[in-house]
Amino acid sequence: MSSLTPDEQDMVRLVADFVDERVRPRVREFEADDIYPTELIEEMKKLGFFGLLVPAEHGGVDVSTACFARVTEELARGWMSLAGAIGGHSVISYLVRHFGTPQQQQDYLPRMADGSLRATMALTEPSGGSDLQGMRTFADAEGDDLLITGSKTWISNAQHAGLIGLLCITDRSAKPAHRGMSVVLVEPGDGLTVSGKIPKLGYRGVEACELTFDKMRVPATAVLGGTPHLGWGHMMRGLEVGRIQVAARAVGVGQAALDDALSYAQTRESFGKPIWKHQSVGNLLAEMGTKMRAARLMTLDAAERLDAGDRADMEAGMAKLFASEAAMQVALDAVRVHGGYGYSKEYDVERYFRDAPLMIVGEGTNEIQRNVIAAQLVARDQKGKN
Numbered sequence: 001m002s003s004l005t006p007d008e009q010d011m012v013r014l015v016a017d018f019v020d021e022r023v024r025p026r027v028r029e030f031e032a033d034d035i036y037p038t039e040l041i042e043e044m045k046k047l048g049f050f051g052l053l054v055p056a057e058h059g060g061v062d063v064s065t066a067c068f069a070r071v072t073e074e075l076a077r078g079w080m081s082l083a084g085a086i087g088g089h090s091v092i093s094y095l096v097r098h099f100g101t102p103q104q105q106q107d108y109l110p111r112m113a114d115g116s117l118r119a120t121m122a123l124t125e126p127s128g129g130s131d132l133q134g135m136r137t138f139a140d141a142e143g144d145d146l147l148i149t150g151s152k153t154w155i156s157n158a159q160h161a162g163l164i165g166l167l168c169i170t171d172r173s174a175k176p177a178h179r180g181m182s183v184v185l186v187e188p189g190d191g192l193t194v195s196g197k198i199p200k201l202g203y204r205g206v207e208a209c210e211l212t213f214d215k216m217r218v219p220a221t222a223v224l225g226g227t228p229h230l231g232w233g234h235m236m237r238g239l240e241v242g243r244i245q246v247a248a249r250a251v252g253v254g255q256a257a258l259d260d261a262l263s264y265a266q267t268r269e270s271f272g273k274p275i276w277k278h279q280s281v282g283n284l285l286a287e288m289g290t291k292m293r294a295a296r297l298m299t300l301d302a303a304e305r306l307d308a309g310d311r312a313d314m315e316a317g318m319a320k321l322f323a324s325e326a327a328m329q330v331a332l333d334a335v336r337v338h339g340g341y342g343y344s345k346e347y348d349v350e351r352y353f354r355d356a357p358l359m360i361v362g363e364g365t366n367e368i369q370r371n372v373i374a375a376q377l378v379a380r381d382q383k384g385k386n
């Protein structure tokens with residue numbers, strides 16, 4: 001928290017209070033029925049959470065990435081789905097802010113800042129999310145327009161998004177394929193079908209859907225930044241923020257699991273003493289606390305590196321890899337500490353256990369993170385030797 005300004009620290013406290021007072025008391029109700037949390041989203045809009053990465057001149061709150069990570073963590077501590085509701089939106093605000101044309105910034109950022117326009121990002125296709133070079137969604141030039149054809153799947157917030165940051169191929173002949181990709185800013189309309197919710201293990205309340213583009217016509221000016229074929233580089237920068245966001249979500253879920261386990265271990269007794277005094281349970285708590293502290297520090301370190309203007313793909317990947325695996329383990333250990341009650345809907349730990357795996361898979365699986373990390377370790381090592 002030390003790198004945060006006093007205003008940013010106030011922001012994090014505001015979110016923590018919102019979570020404790022408004023979210024935690026009602027989360028089981030929203031979760032159980034898989035209801036979109038409209039009321040909470042409206043409150044989040046008013047509190048400025050959708051404008052965290054939007055510059056003040058466009059109406060945003062404009063906090064550092066480190067503050068954004070802490071806010072995300074707090075939201076996920078209450079309910080990971082709420083952090084998910086600002087995830088893709090924040091990546092697209094970051095992209096429009098840094099790479100958008102002045103017109104795109106003027107058209108979108110003020111409405112993204114107040115949450116009246118919510119965005120999502122669409123990369124994954126039914127045939128694969130890891131191998132993006134093999135994507136089959138095309139935006140072909142026709143006069144002053146682009147005609148979009150193809151499908152995306154697992155797109156979070158798709159039914160509530162008024163703006164889709166679509167990664168697609170705008171030059172079919174480019175080799176390698178990423179040299180012919182663009183991010184196209186698509187507003188839903190004729191030619192786009194959004195499916196119903198894909199049923200899922202956790203991350204309930206917020207929908208994930210398939211998008212089908214059938215010769216959808218958009219103006220060529222919808223390409224992010226106005227110049228086609230730069231989308232891969234743009235999206236890779238955006239994913240640095242996205243991976244920090246996912247790491248922070250994992251820290252929030254893991255912290256909630258630790259908090260609940262800690263509390264339960266002090267009140268539940270066996271053999272005449274609180275269970276934390278049995279060395280096996282105490283050791284579990286010690287490991288859980290250590291993992292979550294390390295995960296938070298790695299996440300903030302990646303965020304600070306990005307804020308300093310440095311390349312942060314390796315650090316963001318490491319934070320996402322470590323924090324998500326830690327959160328999964330901590331969620332499982334929280335179930336252990338709760339014994340049979342850990343398996344019951346009466347306690348929140350079963351939800352953490354269902355929510356944690358998403359951070360292992362989302363924003364690039366952890367296997368893909370390892371590939372990115374290894375490649376960067378080698379590249380930086382070789383650079384150091386030149």
Ligand SMILES: Cc1cc2nc3c(=O)[nH]c(=O)nc-3n(C[C@H](O)[C@H](O)[C@H](O)COP(=O)(O)OP(=O)(O)OC[C@H]3O[C@@H](n4cnc5c(N)ncnc54)[C@H](O)[C@@H]3O)c2cc1C
Pocket residue numbers: 088120121122123124125127128129130131153154155156157200203208358361362363364365366367368371
């Ligand atoms: C709830 C939810 C919400 C999501 N929201 C979004 C969203 O808003 N926008 C979006 O674009 N996507 C979203 N996704 C999709 C997510 O990013 C992908 O699921 C993920 O990138 C993996 O792609 P895949 O599912 O096609 O798996 P695949 O790419 O088919 O991979 C399957 C397995 O093979 C492994 N693998 C593949 N290639 C390699 C390799 N080269 N080296 C090592 N291992 C490899 C993977 O790690 C994985 O274990 C979401 C997913 C979920 C579950």
